[in-house]
Amino acid sequence: MALIVQKYGGSSLESAERIRAVAERIVATKKAGNDVVVVCSAMGDTTDELLDLAAQVNPTPPAREMDMLLTAGERISNSLVAMAVASHGVDVQSFTGSQAGVLTTERHGNARIIEVTPGRVEDAVQEGKIAIVAGFQGVNRDTRDVTTLGRGGSDTTAVALAAAMGADECEIYSDVDGVYTADPRIVPDARKLDHLCFEEMLELAASGSKILVLRSVEYARAFNVPLRVRSSYSNDTGTLVAGALEDIPVEEAVLSGVATDNSEAKISILGIPDTPGEAAKVFRALADAEINIDMVLQNISSAEDNKTDITFTLPVADGSRGIELLSALRNKEGWDDVVYHEGIGKVSLIGAGMKSHPGVTADFTEALRDAGINIEMITTSEIRITAVVDANNLAEAARAIHTKFDLGGDEPAVVYAGTGR
Amino acid sequence: MALIVQKYGGSSLESAERIRAVAERIVATKKAGNDVVVVCSAMGDTTDELLDLAAQVNPTPPAREMDMLLTAGERISNSLVAMAVASHGVDVQSFTGSQAGVLTTERHGNARIIEVTPGRVEDAVQEGKIAIVAGFQGVNRDTRDVTTLGRGGSDTTAVALAAAMGADECEIYSDVDGVYTADPRIVPDARKLDHLCFEEMLELAASGSKILVLRSVEYARAFNVPLRVRSSYSNDTGTLVAGALEDIPVEEAVLSGVATDNSEAKISILGIPDTPGEAAKVFRALADAEINIDMVLQNISSAEDNKTDITFTLPVADGSRGIELLSALRNKEGWDDVVYHEGIGKVSLIGAGMKSHPGVTADFTEALRDAGINIEMITTSEIRITAVVDANNLAEAARAIHTKFDLGGDEPAVVYAGTGR
Structure with a gap:
């Protein structure tokens, strides 16, 4: 008998009808001979509606109260799913994050899981019950206050529970039936992947x-929890994310897919002294402000004045804070200029096969050249190549690379409406 | 410095705008030099919406899951009120029923409070914070499962907290500005009462x-918690419910008001042997089925066959179960007939003054006679007279009694839209 953890996103639970459909799937999994633990996100737009109400009563609400508010959403979906399962005559019990033993740090709105002690959930499963656990929420280990896990928190709840309970598989349900070689809205012949190793999924994410x-992928990799990405709207087996990069035989290592990202901006610092410690000043200032930087490029210094340029990318959301901070630093340090630019896009090619195919970078750059797209920055890892291009060329760049590496399939991609949380 | 517990009903919290208004009142109470603990019901129609969703996924949902679902409503209003209070720059903290130490029996949907251990709430108040507590909910002392307190549960939470914390007053806010001498929708010249003793309020309820x-009134009386019934839409001081009947000086004892009730039905058992134990069979059967009966009338037996008739009232909601039960018993016992009748209404006159005014019952019956209304049953207590009349005559009966005892005021009653929970 296998233990399956299933996580259902908000789009899978957006109405009473959808909840009944999800309940049927849960009951079918149980009747197929599995133990089943289910993690639910809040229904459809519930979270947005609660955020809207909060904004109306206080533009800067206390984080602790915000967590108390938002966790109500998962309690609602959770108990409704339990009721729907119960209507099939199956034993079922719902649990809050606290009841399921999800112990977290105290940071409201973005808490980290310290430990999962799912004794009550395990007891329920042992008694033959289906357990339904509210996702996205935990409890501060010290104060017993309710916390939330931030973006993707329900996935993290599911993976952490699966790890703590030694589950055989953790199924992540949304309205997409798997991981594709590219975003099908951008690349029409994108193909669903049957299998990825953790490292490939990490690079894609x-x-x-x-x-x-x-x-959640980092968590799954750390505890070796096989993930299966599936759609709650179909019976497709989805994409299995499991196994380590080093365990993939060379002859089976392929290129997995193309990812795009238009959520970053670029900052260039011009005329900064090319001496030890100067670049560190930049990155220390950004780190102290909790701004995550992504790609970094430092040019060769010009011989005459021993000055260089540093360019890096950062989330658009942090752009104005970053530029404000560095402009102040520029005045103090005497750098020539600080330039901010939002119109960029990142295109990446990912795959374990890159390790054993040395020509990939050459093919990658040629694909962009042939499409007439200029590369502004480029970085590589063991299984990834990323280029920064003009945002207007991002979709074209993705298609060019996807075609160059022959990633497309014959069957059209299946795309459903809406997006999961 | 006084400790005030304030309870706000759903109609007082039906929108972000109303929540902001309530927050202003809370902050003003604090700034006037009081310690303040607030108990909130769910916003407006939230509970009905959740019940509707539940019915869509399971017509007979498990009670434990229903409690998990419904308590989300109070968590939402609770945290929103806390946010709104925080926007005034005042220290505030919200608490779930569990966090506030509301320990209950295990009966989901209608749990009883066993004990309130409000240590965390008291700590917060001691630190100068306003405490916001989710009403209607508690936690099963043994299993730590979430429970709800049934109808009027938020009032009960407020009174129990006030009792446990030794509050000086418990204010119950709704959209009505006090207790009236009659329902102003039925009796237009109904007058707001300034003060009632606990026993009078109990009889009215x-x-x-x-x-x-x-x-909640029984609880307040048992722990001697002064209640103040007020409107969240006005600054009227409302009605104070406090003090014991025996402490009211005779010269101050007056008649308080007229209450009406059309939620009961009547069952008559005809031709039942007038021997010891026969009536007991009827009431034991009803008690075993958890059907509460209200008024009981047993006629004088007819001389020839030593048989009698028994008539009693019970909630309409229990009517079909009651009649089914007694019809089965009739076949077994050989009673002549069991007759069910829904079209009845109860009109009651209540007041401590009744004790010292022996003519009240005579005036009461004359008022109905003069209005041409037939009395089907009549019962009295120390401070109450109740008559059962035809439901169609109920409003007219209330007006006749209200006028006869000169309970009306010169100013028109203030009636607001909606009703509280």
Whole structure:
């Protein structure tokens, strides 16, 4: 008998009808002979509606109260799913994050899971019950206050529970039936992948793929929890994310997909002294302000004045804070200029096969050249190549690379309406 | 410095705008030099919306899951009120029923409070914070499962907290600015009362007045918590419910008001042997089925066959179960007939003054006679007279009694839209 953890996103639970459909799937999984633990996000737009109400009573609400408010959403979906399952005559019990033993740090709105002690959930499963656990929420280990896990929190709840309970598989349900070789809205012949290793999925998530949140993949990799990305609207087996990069035989290593990301901006610092410690000043200032930088490029210094240029990318959301900070630093340090630019896009090619195919970078750059697209920055990792291009060329760049590496399939991609949380 | 517990009903919290208004009142109470603990019901129609969703996924949802679902409503209003209070720069903290130490029996949907251990709430108040507590909910002392307190549960939460914390007053806010001498929708010249003793309020609540739930008044009386019924839409001081009947000086004892109730039905058992134990069979059967009966009338037996008739009232909601039960018993016992009748209404006159005015019952019956209304049943207590009349005559009966005892005021009653929970 296998233990399956299933996580359903908000789009899978947006109405009473959808909840009944999800309940049927849960009951079918149980009747197929599995133990089942389910993690639910809030229904459809519930979270947005609660955020809207909060904004109306206080533009800067206390984080603790915001967590108390938002966790109500998962309690609602959770109990409704439990009721729907119960209507099939199956034993079922719902649990809040606290009841499921999801212990977190105290940071409201973005808490980290410290430990999962799912004793009550395990007891319920042992008694033959289906357990329904509210996602996205936990409890501060010290104060017993309710916390939330931030973006992708329900995925993280599911993976953490699966790890703590030694589940055989953690199924992540949304309205997309798997991980694709590219975003099908951008690349029409994108093909669904049957299997990816954790490292490939991590690189995809870090490069702009929205299907799984980076943090939950990191958690799954750390505890070796096989993930299966599936759609709650179909019976497709989805995409299995499991196994380590080093365990993939060379002859099976392929290129997995193309990811795009238009959520970053670029800052260039011009005329900064090319001496030890100067670049560190820049990145220390950004780190102290909790601004995450992504790609970094430092030019060769010009011989005459021993000055150089540093360019890096950062989330658009942090752009104005970043530029404000560095402009102040520029005045103090005497750098020539600080330039901010939002109109960029990142295109990445990811795949374990890159390790054993040395010509990939050459093919990648040629594909962009042939499409007439200029590369502004380029970085590589063991299994990823990323280029920054003009945002207007991002979709074309993705298509060019996808075609160059022959990633497309014959069957058209299946795309459903809406997006999961 | 006084400690005030304020309870706000759903109609007082039906929108972000109303929540902001409530927050202003809370902050003003604090700034006037009081310690303040607030208990909130769910916003406006939230509970009905959740019940509707539940019915769509399971017509007979498990009670435990229903409690998990419904308590989300109070968590939402609770955290929003806390946010709105925080926007005034005042220290505030919200608490779930569990966090506030509301320990209950295990009966989901209608749990009883066993004990309130408000240590965390007291700590917050001691630190100068306003405490906001989710009403209607508690936690099963043994299993730590979330429970709800049934109808009027938020009032009960407020009174129980006030009792446990030794509050100076418990203010119950709704959209009505106090207790009236009659329902102003039925009796236009109904007058707001400034003061009632606990026993009078108990009799009013038991006789159909909806303003306070019987259970919360019983709790307030048992722990001697002064209640103040007020409107969140006005600054009227409302009605104070406090003090014991025996402490009212005879010269101050007056008649308080008229209550009406059309939620009961009548069952008559005809031709039942007038021997010891026969009536007991009827009431034991009803009690075993958890059907509460209200008024009981047993006729004098007819001489020839030593048989009698028994008539009693019970909630309309229990009517079909009651009649089914007694019809089965009739076949077994050989009673002549069991007759069910829904079209009845109860009109009651209540007041401490009744004790010292022996002519009240005579005046009461004359008022109905003069209005041409037939009395089907009549019962009295120390401070109450109740008559059962035809439902079609109920409003007219209330007006006749109200006028006869000169309970009306010169100023028109203030009636607001909606009703509180």
